Amino acid sequence: xxxxxxxxxxxxxxxxxxxxYIRQVLENIVSQDYPEDRIEVIIADGMSDDGTxxxxxxxxxxxxxxxxxxxxxxxxxxxxxxxxxxSAGEVIIRMDAHAVYPLNYITVxxxxxxxxxxxxxxxxxITEPGNSSRMxxxxxxxxxxxxxxxxxxYRLGASRPVEVDTVPFGCYRRSVFDxxxxxxxxxxxxxDDEFNARLRNSGRKIMLIPSVQIRYFAxxxxxxxxxxxxxxxxxxxxxxxxxxxxxxxxxxxPPLLLAGFxxxxxxxxxxxxxxxxVVALGIMYLISILFFSVVIALRSGMALFFPLILVFPSIHxxxxxxxxxxxxxxxxxxKKPGKLSKVLEVNR
Numbered sequence: 001x002x003x004x005x006x007x008x009x010x011x012x013x014x015x016x017x018x019x020x021y022i023r024q025v026l027e028n029i030v031s032q033d034y035p036e037d038r039i040e041v042i043i044a045d046g047m048s049d050d051g052t053x054x055x056x057x058x059x060x061x062x063x064x065x066x067x068x069x070x071x072x073x074x075x076x077x078x079x080x081x082x083x084x085x086x087s088a089g090e091v092i093i094r095m096d097a098h099a100v101y102p103l104n105y106i107t108v109x110x111x112x113x114x115x116x117x118x119x120x121x122x123x124x125x126i127t128e129p130g131n132s133s134r135m136x137x138x139x140x141x142x143x144x145x146x147x148x149x150x151x152x153x154y155r156l157g158a159s160r161p162v163e164v165d166t167v168p169f170g171c172y173r174r175s176v177f178d179x180x181x182x183x184x185x186x187x188x189x190x191x192d193d194e195f196n197a198r199l200r201n202s203g204r205k206i207m208l209i210p211s212v213q214i215r216y217f218a219x220x221x222x223x224x225x226x227x228x229x230x231x232x233x234x235x236x237x238x239x240x241x242x243x244x245x246x247x248x249x250x251x252x253x254p255p256l257l258l259a260g261f262x263x264x265x266x267x268x269x270x271x272x273x274x275x276x277x278v279v280a281l282g283i284m285y286l287i288s289i290l291f292f293s294v295v296i297a298l299r300s301g302m303a304l305f306f307p308l309i310l311v312f313p314s315i316h317x318x319x320x321x322x323x324x325x326x327x328x329x330x331x332x333x334x335k336k337p338g339k340l341s342k343v344l345e346v347n348r
Contacts, residue, residue, distance in 0.1 A: 122167025233322025
């Protein structure tokens with residue numbers, strides 16, 4: 001195939017302190033079946049101080065199509081935008097350091113843009129534990145389960161290519177950024193959701209190609225997972241404000257669940273009926289946690305049962321607490337993210 005028929009692809013990777021993972025993803029990229037002379041790799045490094053830069057220097061010296069730039073802001077959307085601005089590709093592919101990609105990843109996603117007349121294509125996630133601990137395994141199971149994270153298609157899988165509201169990372173036509181702008185730098189989290197909502201609102205199409213399976217490594221401790229889901233919840237109301245509507249209805253379950261328990265507990269002090277309702281709600285929720293924990297544990301090992309009992313409510317309540325904090329911060333008091341970027345700069 002002549003080069004003119006093979007789009008030039010810019011792969012952009014935001015990272016900060018990824019010494020444990022960045023080598024793996026770069027080795028994955030150089031092993032792709034896409035022609036090396038038709039790609040460039042731009043890493044936007046958030047001033048890493050853990051040895052990441054030494055690994056980047058090693059790869060840049062060995063491969064002329066790999067380079068890195070500074071991201072002084074240290075957060076993802078700033079890094080993404082900085083990389084896009086210096087990129088030359090007709091197609092922009094975002095990749096993450098905490099994932100392993102099939103060796104035809106670039107080829108299939110780029111082909112999918114034309115095959116499905118899409119503006120963004122992506123694959124499905126196969127969530128894997130961040131380490132070998134029981135808690136890490138439970139987190140991986142819960143964050144890829146319907147009860148844990150709702151009906152996100154890319155997490156749960158699909159039987160065939162399907163149009164969706166979002167995909168992980170994304171393979172974009174460059175013209176998308178020319179038409180609707182770059183990633184919103186107010187959004188330390190959820191910038192993909194907002195960008196993809198903007199893309200769909202402009203009449204463009206996002207396609208999930210489930211045969212492309214990305215091995216994604218989940219957080220490996222309960223504390224890190226709670227922090228992540230709190231941040232996802234925190235910025236979701238700001239995404240909704242910016243896009244003018246919620247992208248999906250599944251996002252409301254955790255904040256409504258949390259609100260139900262808190263308001264019910266308060267009202268129960270004054271009403272027997274309220275006490276009965278909140279107790280019934282609690283029993284139903286506990287039964288749901290136990291049921292899904294047993295189902296997963298029977299399939300993946302009973303050692304995961306007790307960790308799962310902790311992980312499921314941690315997902316729901318951390319996201320719900322973040323969501324309510326976001327409502328007050330961004331919708332009621334109309335505050336800007338401001339200094340939050342400094343507090344939330346570390347992803348892992």
